[in-house]
Amino acid sequence: MMPPVAPVEIRNLTKRFRGVEAVKDLSFDVQPARVTGFLGPNGAGKSTTLRALLGLVQPTAGTATFAGERYDKLDRPSTHVGAVLEDAAFHPGRTGRNHLRVLAVIGSHPTSRIDEALETVGLTEAANRAVKGYSMGMRQRLAIASALLGDPQVLILDEPTNGLDPPGIAWMRDLVRGQAARGRAVLISSHLLAEVAQSVDDVLIIAKGELRAQGTLEQVLGGNEETSTEVKARDLDRLAQLVQAQGHRIERTGDTLLVLGAEPEQVGEVAAREGVALRYLAPRGRSLEAAFFALTADTGAPAWGIAAPATPPADGAAPEEPT
Amino acid sequence: MSALLRAELLKLRTTRTFVALVGTALVLSLAIVVLVVLLSDDLTEADARELFTTDLTPLFILVLGIMGFTGEWRHRTITGTILAAPERLRLVIAKVLAYAAAGALLSLIVTLSVMAVGSLLLSVTDKSTVDISDLADVLWRNLLVAALLGALGVCIGGAVRNQITAIVGVLVLSFVVEPILFGVAPEVGKYAPFSATNGILGFIPFSDEVPLSEVTAVLVMLGWIGLFFVATAQLLRHRDLV
Numbered sequence: 056m057m058p059p060v061a062p063v064e065i066r067n068l069t070k071r072f073r074g075v076e077a078v079k080d081l082s083f084d085v086q087p088a089r090v091t092g093f094l095g096p097n098g099a100g101k102s103t104t105l106r107a108l109l110g111l112v113q114p115t116a117g118t119a120t121f122a123g124e125r126y127d128k129l130d131r132p133s134t135h136v137g138a139v140l141e142d143a144a145f146h147p148g149r150t151g152r153n154h155l156r157v158l159a160v161i162g163s164h165p166t167s168r169i170d171e172a173l174e175t176v177g178l179t180e181a182a183n184r185a186v187k188g189y190s191m192g193m194r195q196r197l198a199i200a201s202a203l204l205g206d207p208q209v210l211i212l213d214e215p216t217n218g219l220d221p222p223g224i225a226w227m228r229d230l231v232r233g234q235a236a237r238g239r240a241v242l243i244s245s246h247l248l249a250e251v252a253q254s255v256d257d258v259l260i261i262a263k264g265e266l267r268a269q270g271t272l273e274q275v276l277g278g279n280e281e282t283s284t285e286v287k288a289r290d291l292d293r294l295a296q297l298v299q300a301q302g303h304r305i306e307r308t309g310d311t312l313l314v315l316g317a318e319p320e321q322v323g324e325v326a327a328r329e330g331v332a333l334r335y336l337a338p339r340g341r342s343l344e345a346a347f348f349a350l351t352a353d354t355g356a357p358a359w360g361i362a363a364p365a366t367p368p369a370d371g372a373a374p375e376e377p378t
Numbered sequence: 379m380s381a382l383l384r385a386e387l388l389k390l391r392t393t394r395t396f397v398a399l400v401g402t403a404l405v406l407s408l409a410i411v412v413l414v415v416l417l418s419d420d421l422t423e424a425d426a427r428e429l430f431t432t433d434l435t436p437l438f439i440l441v442l443g444i445m446g447f448t449g450e451w452r453h454r455t456i457t458g459t460i461l462a463a464p465e466r467l468r469l470v471i472a473k474v475l476a477y478a479a480a481g482a483l484l485s486l487i488v489t490l491s492v493m494a495v496g497s498l499l500l501s502v503t504d505k506s507t508v509d510i511s512d513l514a515d516v517l518w519r520n521l522l523v524a525a526l527l528g529a530l531g532v533c534i535g536g537a538v539r540n541q542i543t544a545i546v547g548v549l550v551l552s553f554v555v556e557p558i559l560f561g562v563a564p565e566v567g568k569y570a571p572f573s574a575t576n577g578i579l580g581f582i583p584f585s586d587e588v589p590l591s592e593v594t595a596v597l598v599m600l601g602w603i604g605l606f607f608v609a610t611a612q613l614l615r616h617r618d619l620v
Contacts, residue, residue, distance in 0.1 A: 072618075103620065110464045111457060111619040127464035138461055144454035146393060153392040160385040161462045201458070 060123045062087050062209045062240035063108065067117035070103050070264075077103040079264040080117070085209070085242045085257075090235045092255035092272075093244040094343075096351050100264040101244045102141065105213055109138055121209055133162035137202030138211040143194065147187035151178055151197050154186065155204060162205050172200040177226075191218030199230070210234055212243040216250060228254045252343040262351040276346050284319045286312050286326075287335035294322075294331045301325060313339060379472060382463055386446075386476035395445060396480065403438040404488050410434070411492050415499040423506040430496060430508065430516050431579050435488045436572075437552075439481035439524045441545055443531020446477050447610070448541035457619050466614045470536060474529045474607065481528025482521045489520045519592075523575045526599045530571060533603055536610030548572075560585075574598040 063085035070078040078100040085091045095101045106112040108119040110126035118125070121135055129135045145154050155169045173179045176196040186194065195218045202210060212231070216224045224247075231241050231254050245251045251258075258275040260268040268275050288294045291312055295305050304315040314322050319336050326333050390396045414429055415421065421429075450456040463469045493513050500507045508516070531548075538544035552572040560567030564587045567573050576582045577595025590598060 072620075106618075106620060109461060111460060113616070113618060129464075132464060133462065140457060140461075142454060142457065144458065146389075146449070146453050146455055148393040148395070149389075150392070153388075157385050157388050157392070158462055160388055161381050163381055 061085060062122055063242060064120050064123070065104065065108065065117070066119075068104065068107060068114055068119055069116040070100075070107055070112060071115045077264055078107070078114075081261065081264070081266055082117075083259055083266060083269055085240045087208070087240045088235050088238045089256040090231050090241040090243060090254055091257040091259060092251040093242055093259045093261070094246075094248065094251065094347060095261040095267075099261045099351070101261060102213060103264075104261070105138075105140070105211055105242075105244060109136070109140075109211065131162055131205070133158065133164070133205030133207060135205075135207055136209045136211060137205060137207040139195075139198045139202045139213060139215050141213045141217065143198035143201075145186040145194065145197065148185055150183050150185055151189070151193075151200075152182040154197065155200060158201055158204055164204055168204055168206070172204050175203060175230075176200040192220060192223055195219055196223070199227075208239055210239055210241045210243075212241065212245075214245055215243060216245060216247055224250060248343045248347055258343070260347060260350045262353070267350040268346070272343070276343060282316060282318055283339040284314045284317050284322045285335065285337050285339045286314060286319075286322050286333060288312070288326065289332045289334065293329070294326060294333075297325050297329050297331070298322060311335075379468060382468060382472035383475055385463075386472050387479065390446070390476065390480055395449075396442065396484075399438045399442050400484050400487060403434050403484065404491055406434050407488050407492050408495055411496040412499060415496060415503065415505065418505075421500070421505045423508055423512075426496065426500055426506060426508050427512055427516060428581065430489065430493055430513070431520060431581075435481075435485045435520065435524050436527045436575065439477075439484050440527045440531040440548060440552075442480065442484070443477040443528045443533075444535040444538075444544045444548065445531075445541065446473060447532050447535030448539060448544050451539045452541050460619060467611055470532075470607065470611050470614060473532045473536070474603075477528035477532045478525040479528075481524035481526075481531075484528075485520045485524030486517075489517055493517070519579050522596070523578050526578075526596070526603065527575065530599070530603050530606065533606030533610050537606050537613060539613075560587075569598050571599070571602040574602070 061084035065081055065083050068078055068081040069076065081100070081104060093101055103112055104119070107114045108126065121129060126132060126136065152169060152173065155172060159166065159169055170179070173182050176199050178193065178196050178200060181189065181193060186197065189197065195215070199215065210231070216227050219227060228250070231243060234241050235256070243251065243255065252272065255272055258268065258270065258272050259266065260275065286294065287310055291307070291310065295307065295312055298314050298317065299305060301321070303317045306313040306315065319338050323333065323336055411429060418425070450459055459469065460466060463472070493516070497507055534548060535541070535544050538547065556567060556570045556573050559570055560573055564585070568577070568587070568590050574590060574595050577590030577598070578592055580589065580592070582589050589595070
C-alpha cells in the first residue's frame with residue numbers, strides 16, 4: 056500500500072542562484088493537524104524553500120509539492136494553500152476590503168468569506184480605508200486575512216508576527232494552534248524562537264541550505280542534551296568549588312551558577328552537607344535557542360539578531376542527522 | 379480565465395488611477411475640441427471628423443496599460459498576484475484582455491463626450507457638422523485603436539518592468555523617434571507601433587502620405603503586441619520572485 060501523501064512534501068530540493076547553492080538536497084514533510092516551525096539563521100535558505108514550494112522560485116532540482124501537486128498545478132490554489140510571505144505588499148491606494156475582493160474573485164470565494172476573514176483578523180472597521188493608511192501590524196493582519204480567505208488546508212507563514220504587537224503575537228499563536236486543531240497543516244518560519252517554542256509541535260532547523268534537525272519539539276530540544284542545574288547561593292564561590300570537587304563543570308553568569316551534568320538533587324545535597332544556604336535551585340532545560348545555536352554553530356548564528364544563550368551548547372553536542 | 383479577467387478589471391476599478399486618467403483625458407480632449415471649434419472660422423466636415431478622431435485617449439490608455447503591469451513591480455504586488463494566479467501565462471493574457479477592454483471603455487467615454495460637445499458647438503456656431511454614419515465610423519476606429527494600445531501598453535510594461543523607463547520610452551518613441559523615422563522613410567515609418575494606428579484611423583495627421591489599410595494596420599499592431607507579449611511572458615515565466 057502506498058504511504059499517505061503529506062500535505063507538504065519537499066524532496067531533494069536544490070536551488071542554485073548564479074552558482075551559489077541556497078538550498079541543498081532538502082527533504083522534509085509537514086503533517087496535517089501539526090504546527091511545524093521552520094527555523095534557520097539569515098541566509099539559511101528558509102525563504103527560498105518556501106518560495107520554491109509556492110512556485111515563486113524554480114527549483115534547480117527536486118520537488119516541492121502540496122499533497123503531491125505543484126502549487127501552480129493546484130485547482131483554485133487559495134482553497135489548498137494560504138501563504139503569508141515576509142514581504143507581503145499591497146497597492147497603497149486600494150482598500151483592505153477591495154484587496155480581498157480581488158482575491159475572492161480569482162479564487163471564486165463567496166463575498167461572505169471577505170467579511171469573515173476581516174473579522175478573524177480584526178480589520179472590519181479599517182476595511183474600507185486605503186492600505187497606505189495601515190500600520191505595519193494592520194498590513195500583516197491583511198496578509199493573514201488574504202491567506203485565510205480560501206479556508207486552506209495548508210498555511211505557510213513566513214515571519215507572520217512581523218509588525219504585530221504583543222496582543223497580536225498572542226492572537227497569532229492562538230490562530231495557528233486553532234488551525235492545527237482543525238486539522239490544517241501549518242508551516243511557520245520565524246526568528247522569534249521563544250514564540251515559536253510556544254506554538255509548534257514539530258521543528259525543522261536548516262543552516263547553509265541543509266537540514267540540520269527535524270522532529271518533534273521535544274526530540275529537537277532533547278537531542279544530545281546534558282542535564283544541568285541553575286543555582287543561586289549566598290556563598291556562590293564556595294558552592295562552585297564544592298560542585299567542581301564533585302567533578303561537575305560550571306558556568307557563572309552574574310549571581311547564577313550553572314552546574315553542568317548535575318541534577319538539582321545532587322547540587323542540593325552538596326549544599327546541605329556543606330551548610331551553604333541556597334537562594335534558588337532549578338533544573339535548566341535546553342531551550343530552543345540553545346538547540347538552535349548548537350545546530351547552527353558553524354553559521355555565526357549570533358549575527359541572526361538574537362542574544363546568544365547564556366549557556367553555550369555542551370561540548371561535543373552533535374546535531375541530529377537529517378532524515 | 380474569466381475569473382482572472384474580472385479580477386484585473388476589479389483592480390482597475392478599485393484604484394484612482396483609472397478614474398484620474400479618464401478624467402484627465404476627457405478634460406483635455408474636450409478642451410481641444412472646444413478651442414478648435416470656437417477659434418476656427420473655416421472648419422470643414424472633414425476637419426471636424428479628423429478633430430473627433432485626434433483625441434488624447436490613445437496616449438492615456440497606453441500609459442494606463444504600462445502602469446497596469448509596471449505597477450505590480452513598483453508596489454511589489456507581483457508576488458501576491460502570482461500566488462493568487464500561479465499560471466503566469468494566463469495572468470499576462472488576462473491583463474492584456476483587461477487593459478484592451480479598459481482602453482475601449484476609456485475611448486468610448488471620451489469619444490462620445492467629444493462628439494456630443496463638438497457637434498453641439500458646431501451646430502450652435504453654424505459650422506459643418508459630421509453626420510451620424512461618419513460619427514459611428516470614427517467611434518469604432520477610436521475604440522479599436524484604444525483597445526490595441528491598451529494591450530500594447532500592458533505588454534511593454536511587462537517587458538520593461540520599470541515604470542518610469544517604460545513611460546518615458548514610449549513617449550520618446552511616439553513623439554520623437556517615430557516622427558523622425560516617418561519623415562526620413564515614410565514607407566518604413568508607417569509600420570512603427572504608434573504610426574501604424576493611423577492606418578486604423580484612416581489618415582496620417584499633418585501628412586499627405588497614404589496610411590496602411592485598416593486590415594494591414596491591425597495586423598501590424600497585433601504583431602507589435604505579439605512581440606512584446608512573448609517578451610513579457612518569457613521574462614515572467616522564467617523569473618524567480620525572491
